[in-house]
Amino acid sequence: MKGNEALAEAAIRAGADAYFGYPITPQSEVIEYLMAEKPTDRTGMVVLQAESEIAAINMVYGAAGAGKKVMTSSSSPGISLKQEGISYIAGAELPCLYANVVRGGPGLGTIQPSQADYFQSTKGGGHGDYRQIVLAPASVQEMADFVRDGFDLAFKYRIPVLILSDGVIGQMMEKVELFDPIPRLTDDEINERYPWATTGKKSGTERRIITSLDLDSHKMEEHNHKLQAKYQEITEKEVRYELIDCDDAEYIYVAYGSSARIAQKAVKLARAKGIKAGLFRLITLFPFPSVKMFEMCGKGIKGFLAVEMSAGQMVEDVHLSVKGCSKVEHFGRYGGIVHTPEEVLEALEQKIIGG
Amino acid sequence: MAEITLEDIIKPENLVYTKTKLMTDKVLSYCPGCGHGTAHRITMEVIEELGLEEQTIGVAPVGCSVLAYEFMNIDMQQAAHGRAPAVATGIKRVWPNKIVFTYQGDGDLAAIGTNETIHACNRGEKIVIIFINNGIYGMTGGQMAPTTLPGMKSSTSPFGRDVQTMGNPLKATELVAQLPGTYFVTRQSVHTPGNVRKAKKAIKKAFENQRDGKPGVSFVEIVSNCNSGWKMTPRDSNVWMEENMFPFYPLGDIKVDGQLL
Numbered sequence: 001m002k003g004n005e006a007l008a009e010a011a012i013r014a015g016a017d018a019y020f021g022y023p024i025t026p027q028s029e030v031i032e033y034l035m036a037e038k039p040t041d042r043t044g045m046v047v048l049q050a051e052s053e054i055a056a057i058n059m060v061y062g063a064a065g066a067g068k069k070v071m072t073s074s075s076s077p078g079i080s081l082k083q084e085g086i087s088y089i090a091g092a093e094l095p096c097l098y099a100n101v102v103r104g105g106p107g108l109g110t111i112q113p114s115q116a117d118y119f120q121s122t123k124g125g126g127h128g129d130y131r132q133i134v135l136a137p138a139s140v141q142e143m144a145d146f147v148r149d150g151f152d153l154a155f156k157y158r159i160p161v162l163i164l165s166d167g168v169i170g171q172m173m174e175k176v177e178l179f180d181p182i183p184r185l186t187d188d189e190i191n192e193r194y195p196w197a198t199t200g201k202k203s204g205t206e207r208r209i210i211t212s213l214d215l216d217s218h219k220m221e222e223h224n225h226k227l228q229a230k231y232q233e234i235t236e237k238e239v240r241y242e243l244i245d246c247d248d249a250e251y252i253y254v255a256y257g258s259s260a261r262i263a264q265k266a267v268k269l270a271r272a273k274g275i276k277a278g279l280f281r282l283i284t285l286f287p288f289p290s291v292k293m294f295e296m297c298g299k300g301i302k303g304f305l306a307v308e309m310s311a312g313q314m315v316e317d318v319h320l321s322v323k324g325c326s327k328v329e330h331f332g333r334y335g336g337i338v339h340t341p342e343e344v345l346e347a348l349e350q351k352i353i354g355g
Numbered sequence: 356m357a358e359i360t361l362e363d364i365i366k367p368e369n370l371v372y373t374k375t376k377l378m379t380d381k382v383l384s385y386c387p388g389c390g391h392g393t394a395h396r397i398t399m400e401v402i403e404e405l406g407l408e409e410q411t412i413g414v415a416p417v418g419c420s421v422l423a424y425e426f427m428n429i430d431m432q433q434a435a436h437g438r439a440p441a442v443a444t445g446i447k448r449v450w451p452n453k454i455v456f457t458y459q460g461d462g463d464l465a466a467i468g469t470n471e472t473i474h475a476c477n478r479g480e481k482i483v484i485i486f487i488n489n490g491i492y493g494m495t496g497g498q499m500a501p502t503t504l505p506g507m508k509s510s511t512s513p514f515g516r517d518v519q520t521m522g523n524p525l526k527a528t529e530l531v532a533q534l535p536g537t538y539f540v541t542r543q544s545v546h547t548p549g550n551v552r553k554a555k556k557a558i559k560k561a562f563e564n565q566r567d568g569k570p571g572v573s574f575v576e577i578v579s580n581c582n583s584g585w586k587m588t589p590r591d592s593n594v595w596m597e598e599n600m601f602p603f604y605p606l607g608d609i610k611v612d613g614q615l616l
Binding site: 017052070092 | 408409410411412414415421422424428429430431432433434435438441442443444445446448449450453454470471474
């Protein structure tokens with residue numbers, strides 16, 4: 001099935017209570033699939049086409065604040081519209097999952113694949129000092145699996161989790177093994193598990209408030225300390241990556257999503273020419289695997305090449321991770337163009353080996 | 356005859372009124388003379404009288420009533436500016452048996468949140484919307500609102516609202532009444548005891564509609580004063596409201612049981 005369809009089917013199977021969305025290419029299959037599947041009949045899951053991305057993310061805020069498992073998805077221009085809501089969700093510490101099937105920008109850009117939303121995804125996007133967990137699938141299989149994993153992380157840390165996909169992964173068809181359905185929580189289970197959720201004030205209990213506001217700056221600083229401690233814990237515990245052919249490698253490609261698949265092919269081409277190349281595939285973009293990358297640095301690595309469909313965004317985190325101990329360069333096509341394995345190999349030869 | 360002391364008066368048998376337990380003891384942040392406090396109180400009284408407090412979730416806006424959740428002693432969510440109807444939609448859709456309402460000012464509902472308002476009303480969300488219209492942005496210091504009257508002065512229309520360049524005041528309530536998704540639409544005020552009683556009756560009807568699963572939004576506008584923003588005494592502001600706001604925003608029911616009057 002298509003990546004976007006796998007994401008939608010996984011939402012139903014993950015026991016999601018609701019999906020609120022607005023159509024945009026190249027991810028409209030998500031809501032189309034959900035509407036056609038009638039998840040209300042299958043699991044009781046609500047699907048609603050909102051009047052805008054802004055409304056959709058605020059519906060997510062409301063439902064998440066009431067303790068439900070809820071998600072939305074969009075593509076780059078639509079994700080920009082959601083940033084206000086995501087900042088509020090981060091500030092109010094609500095769990096939710098959303099997916100960005102990235103297309104080329106800036107502005108209306110193009111409907112072709114891109115990875116140019118890395119900064120927006122990992123550095124904030126909306127206003128204020130907040131972070132979100134960012135999962136980068138490189139296959140249709142991961143489009144499905146990360147829905148389940150993303151919801152788990154969202155509720156574990158009460159944080160927005162982003163599946164950062166792109167037009168390639170969203171549109172391509174692959175075989176996928178779907179996980180077994182997880183039942184939706186009952187109302188009683190929600191009341192029991194989430195003492196913060198607004199479900200109506202029971203007599204003799206304190207009322208529950210979902211807000212990101214505190215006019216007392218000292219309290220707001222305390223709240224920010226708490227958020228930062230949470231992000232630190234996530235950085236220590238939730239880093240995910242995959243090392244491919246890195247054991248004896250002298251040159252490392254760093255890539256995620258569809259670029260990682262292309263870089264993996266470039267590793268094969270390089271090895272065939274006798275170049276000891278490997279791939280450091282990022283799975284979480286926040287938290288970034290800085291510790292591992294720095295550790296590899298001292299072990300005979302002659303250079304890192306960040307490969308991404310952007311003008312150079314993720315490469316900044318590679319620089320920050322290796323702290324100057326190794327050569328770091330960037331290669332990527334952008335604006336909707338997908339690089340070829342041959343281009344990626346040539347870039348390694350010119351920018352790292354020969355440069 | 357002995358002098359009557361305060362202790363003589365404060366006795367259970369003399370009690371004619373108590374504050375609803377659904378208002379907290381927190382001192383209201385509203386200016387003395389403002390209608391918000393009364394609107395809060397009657398909304399909470401209605402929820403208490405209908406016995407709905409254990410299943411009600413309120414949504415506070417951005418504006419003067421941004422801190423409504425500090426005063427309303429029920430579960431509440433604070434929404435981004437203008438987004439309260441979308442937030443309420445999210446809650447109601449996943450908890451269809453709960454009672455969900457928004458409490459919004461004119462800037463929130465009729466300017467930045469017009470889209471969310473119109474579409475929640477047009478979808479027929481089974482929620483209550485309470486809309487406080489005082490024709491001005493109170494919290495930010497008296498700027499022009501979507502509902503500021505023609506010729507009315509504000510800090511961003513210091514020479515009066517010129518409709519040729521600043522546009523016309525928006526009658527959001529008449530607008531939503533035209534939509535098939537609204538079930539009950541009314542305009543009230545809380546500036547006299549009689550009007551408070553009528554407004555409370557309207558709010559009660561709105562919550563009863565939701566409780567009874569009536570199809571669509573119950574929408575209650577309350578035309579209110581903003582003595583600080585209008586730069587008047589509370590009394591003068593109420594007189595000014597009667598003479599200027601009510602002719603433009605006439606009080607009364609506009610749509611009842613899904614039928615336009």
